[in-house]
């Protein structure tokens with residue numbers, strides 16, 4: 001299988017259905033080892049009832065598959081896979097390396113990870129290993145060899161699940177093994193100590209290194225450890241862990257043609273849990289992601305949407321797989337709010353609308369024992385006469401009705417996604433380093449604000465890196481790209497000069513890839529392109545806002561400075577930055593570059609978006625999208641599927657003409673020849689050919705109402 005994600009998802013959906021009629025994936029983690037064998041028959045019966053077609057098996061089974069070193073017991077797994085196969089349920093088979101057994105950690109205590117404070121993790125939870133441990137790598141390779149060798153031809157297996165959520169609990173590791181690995185990584189990166197000393201700016205605070213052996217991971221010290229050292233350690237830690245994945249994936253690929261993946265964790269991998277998914281994604285046959293709602297956030301569906309779009313970015317726009325989400329509550333948040341009626345369907349449909357070719361869950365049967373016994377499952381503790389089970393069955397039906405969507409790509413009003421947000425891992429990590437101008441200046445928060453604004457406007461957005469080819473996008477937004485490599489800066493500059501529209505927010509292009517300030521006017525990499533010269537950052541107090549002459553108010557930050565060639569769209573109206581530009585527009589080459597020097601509230605941001613979109617000829621999928629309604633579109637071979645999801649408590653009517661809202665509503669099978677009324681909480685997916693052009697008069701016709709199932 002190619003590591004390019006092109007055909008791999010199709011490979012799977014063809015095996016879940018048939019090559020002529022592929023099926024979307026539906027199912028989840030199946031942990032039969034937690035239950036007596038008699039239960040398995042009921043499991044598969046109920047899986048069939050719900051329409052489950054894919055389960056992930058064996059993720060946490062190492063201690064049962066290898067009860068003592070080199071002694072393997074596969075009998076139970078043979079029986080499980082045979083049973084699933086006999087019932088037509090396909091398997092995403094794990095290589096079980098995510099949780100080393102007690103015998104392993106007990107025998108090889110040096111394999112356990114060490115925190116920045118020098119505390120060695122104990123075992124007794126999961127992921128108790130250091131990525132650099134040769135003992136762990138040897139044991140994981142041996143187990144992978146056994147599993148891949150034994151099951152590569154098993155007819156139930158269609159894909160491989162390496163490990164589980166790499167780095168979730170053991171990243172980064174500050175052990176001596178990591179120190180040695182870090183030094184080798186640095187030698188490869190810099191070639192010489194002089195190179196390292198320059199890159200790390202070690203003239204500051206007397207940090208000059210005179211031998212490689214002196215270099216350590218950024219362990220706890222009296223105060224801030226050298227920022228470039230921290231950044232390089234994050235880069236190294238991601239690479240070291242990726243070596244574990246690559247080694248295990250290579251073993252599997254030597255036995256089997258099925259696609260290989262490991263499940264990602266969305267936005268969660270910050271500087272202190274570093275895994276650079278852009279680099280990891282290159283090693284995946286299929287990009288897969290786990291997503292859990294932030295239960296207490298009443299607009300958590302917007303965070304879901306952003307994560308799903310980011311996942312599609314890692315998949316380079318191709319279909320991807322939602323490996324885990326939850327049917328209802330999780331167990332690991334302070335207050336684990338259960339999903340409201342209909343939320344399960346809405347959440348799954350959001351992922352599908354944004355490019356997932358299926359919806360899988362953690363986990364099939366809610367556990368009876370262990371740390372996750374209060375986590376929901378497809379099959380609750382309380383059985384099948386339950387809200388959750390009924391909604392699971394309903395989702396299975398919905399996914400079957402939408403099977404034709406598989407293999408399609410996400411599109412915008414022009415027939416392709418017109419807007420992308422830049423999200424470089426290095427920029428995020430570096431922005432999370434300590435001793436910055438304001439703790440409130442957050443790359444993730446700013447990224448989310450911009451994504452939310454496009455979401456509310458009904459404009460689909462991709463995510464890309466600053467170094468990617470951006471020429472297909474009408475509008476590119478780079479929110480708080482604090483760190484930018486020279487090549488990223490040159491790429492963005494070239495994009496504008498060739499006719500693109502680029503929005504840069506404050507605290508972008510400030511440092512190079514070594515976290516050294518780009519000297520001259522702020523924002524360093526972009527002052528010329530933007531036609532502004534900013535001289536001082538003026539972060540605001542917590543809760544403080546400044547009046548702007550337009551799009552205001554501004555919070556978090558403003559800047560002292562002036563426009564050189566830029567047209568000023570709004571200035572700061574009060575305080576020490578009074579008269580300084582807050583929003584500007586500059587012509588450069590045949591394109592335009594915009595600067596936003598503060599954080600705008602949602603209303604101001606939405607207003608400003610209309611300016612950018614008018615300049616860049618970006619249209620929403622539907623004009624005047626009602627509040628709390630989400631819209632998305634997928635397309636393939638001249639057919640569009642428009643997803644309309646009502647997260648609100650009011651029934652709405654979607655205005656026409658719009659994005660293909662004539663055709664067949666696939667969840668109900670109803671013909672739509674005109675408007676669409678969507679009840680509170682309801683979901684509609686409309687298939688149409690050749691969606692009507694925006695502004696075309698609506699044909700007189702019947703309306704159809706989509707009722708919420710509740």
Ligand code: GAL
Nearest residue numbers: 164165290292324330362375
């Ligand atoms: C994921 C993990 C699963 C399960 C789930 C609970 O992070 O992959 O194994 O723990 O969270 O929400």
